[in-house]
Amino acid sequence: MDETLREQQLRMTRFIRDPHANLPPPGIEARRLAVYRQLFLGNVQGLLAGSFPVLRATLANDLWQSLVEDFYACHRCRTPLFTEVAGEWVGYLESREDLPGWVAELAHYEWIETVLLLSDSTDPAHEPEGDLFNGVPLLSSLAMPLAYVWPVSQIGPGHVPQKAPGEPTLLLARRGADQKVYFSRLAPLAYALLVSLREQQISGREHLETLAELAGMEWDVLEPQATALLLDLKAQGVVLGTYSG
Structure with missing residues (x-):
């Protein structure tokens, strides 16, 4: 792959992941970048809200939004499978020592239902x-x-x-x-x-x-x-x- 193209792609993905810490790639309108940002972040938000409905409804909107954005920007998932992102979210919340203890425990409680529903263990x-x-x-x-x-x-x-x-x-x-x-x-x-x-x-x-x-x-x-x-x-x-x- 052409190194210039690779660098452009990396700059774009870094910016989409965390626009506050990374410069936007040159030559792309801010409006278009915002669309990409909302598309990718919105998918993660929807996935987490659907997997953790009680936690989503219990946390204040601002706190939920900031947690999802920080998770998206800073957490490095070890799986490419969407079905396992919920487990990554639980691990992320357990690492946040600044949160009330019930937050990570409630997330784990909700996650267990998904684990059992999807389990194919014998x-x-x-x-x-x-x-x-x-x-x-x-x-x-x-x-x-x-x-x-x-x-x-x-x-x-x-x-x-x-x-x-x-x-x-x-x-x-x-x-x-x-x-x-x-x-x-x-x-x-x-x-x-x-x-x-x-x-x-x-x-x-x-x-x-x-x-x-x-x-x-x-x-x-x-x-x-x-x-x-x-x-x-x-x-x-x-x-x-x-x-x-």
């Missing part, structure tokens, strides 16, 4: 009717335990807490057989069990006994509740069965 071979207590339970790849400092499921226009509550918000996000994503609240024991299932391949009984020890409870006391919880997760399709082999 689960390993397993026994649907396997022994959940003596075998190794398998957590569905379409089920995610989530923990937030802020009550993300309650935040929205007109309702932004001034400080984080004393207890975390524990949620289960899962994609059902109808291809819809559902969120439900989790008790601390259920959340701890799901995290344990995700991180360790041990028997169901070992999972539950470890949780009893961490909770400072006798196994005989916790066993009925923990057993019922594991069976309920299986009934919901959150636990698929046990690993094969």
Whole structure:
């Protein structure tokens, strides 16, 4: 490619990305450059607004606009796929330490729905009717335990807490057989069990006994509740069965 043409293209893209920090390329009307700027930035704005409707409606217009412009100008996405830009936006917001903590958490909460909707992951071979207590339970790849400092499921226009509550918000996000994503609240024991299932391949009984020890409870006391919880997760399709082999 001719180096002059390459430099012209680079100057144009730099200006479109951030006109405040870069000079416009010579020989192009300001009006035309503004059209290109609005076209590209507008596409990003529309994509983010559609992916994060609650965050968009909750933030003040000026703040939303400035965040999108800074994201467009300064963040270097590591993917060319439009379907993954939402994840880049979450990462960008998490890097902005000047923002209230609920902003990045609300964005992550909304993003998880997209992740599950678009997921094409497959689960390993397993026994649907396997022994959940003596075998190794398998957590569905379409089920995610989530923990937030802020009550993300309650935040929205007109309702932004001034400080984080004393207890975390524990949620289960899962994609059902109808291809819809559902969120439900989790008790601390259920959340701890799901995290344990995700991180360790041990028997169901070992999972539950470890949780009893961490909770400072006798196994005989916790066993009925923990057993019922594991069976309920299986009934919901959150636990698929046990690993094969």
